[in-house]
Amino acid sequence: MELSDLPVRSFFELLGSNAAAPGGGSAAAMAASLGAALAEMVSALTVTRSQYAEFHEEARAGMESSAALRTAFLAAMERDTEAFRRYTAAASLPRETEEEKTLRTAAIREALILCIESPLHLMELSLDAVKLVERMVGKTNPAAVSDLGVAALMLGAAVQSAWLNVLINLGSLKDEAQTAAYRLRGEGLLRETLAHSQAVYDQVLDLL
Numbered sequence: 001m002e003l004s005d006l007p008v009r010s011f012f013e014l015l016g017s018n019a020a021a022p023g024g025g026s027a028a029a030m031a032a033s034l035g036a037a038l039a040e041m042v043s044a045l046t047v048t049r050s051q052y053a054e055f056h057e058e059a060r061a062g063m064e065s066s067a068a069l070r071t072a073f074l075a076a077m078e079r080d081t082e083a084f085r086r087y088t089a090a091a092s093l094p095r096e097t098e099e100e101k102t103l104r105t106a107a108i109r110e111a112l113i114l115c116i117e118s119p120l121h122l123m124e125l126s127l128d129a130v131k132l133v134e135r136m137v138g139k140t141n142p143a144a145v146s147d148l149g150v151a152a153l154m155l156g157a158a159v160q161s162a163w164l165n166v167l168i169n170l171g172s173l174k175d176e177a178q179t180a181a182y183r184l185r186g187e188g189l190l191r192e193t194l195a196h197s198q199a200v201y202d203q204v205l206d207l208l
Helices: 007-016 024-047 050-091 098-136 142-170 176-207
Strands: none
Touching: 007 098, 024 050, 024 098, 050 098, 050 176, 098 142, 098 176, 142 176
């Protein structure tokens, strides 16, 4: 059974257990999913109200985009857990002979790249989502504007959390050039996403 198919209580019990996965990466994806779902909700609360007819077209598009992002975030949660499982499986490979050592090293590197790419992908999705939320401010049901602020904060938390998961795995990557490239990519995503998240939060505060 996939994590996203678990009842909420069961998911959190598993997260709080001594199982190595799910962990921080899955929690980051869950936070991002919550942000996307809130954006979807605000759109739905707009398209179903006739008094906001001028925003209906954009709200419908926003509802479709946020629903797609919510699904993508849940897929990212599964991907993160699978990447970790592949890494632990690779680390458990035999290393008695030189051939076994070579195969194990290659498998570990391949899994490590997945453990880095997975949270980076989550960061990219989070940037897309927070930009969507920012476009929605002032063009949706004003009674739900606080939910847009919460959505932006969830996405900001998700991108910071994902970045921590990138960093802890970068520490095991031996390729300095590749490490530098990942850092540059991640730092850019972190900076841009947090800027948009803060902008949404500030705008929402002004409207309350």
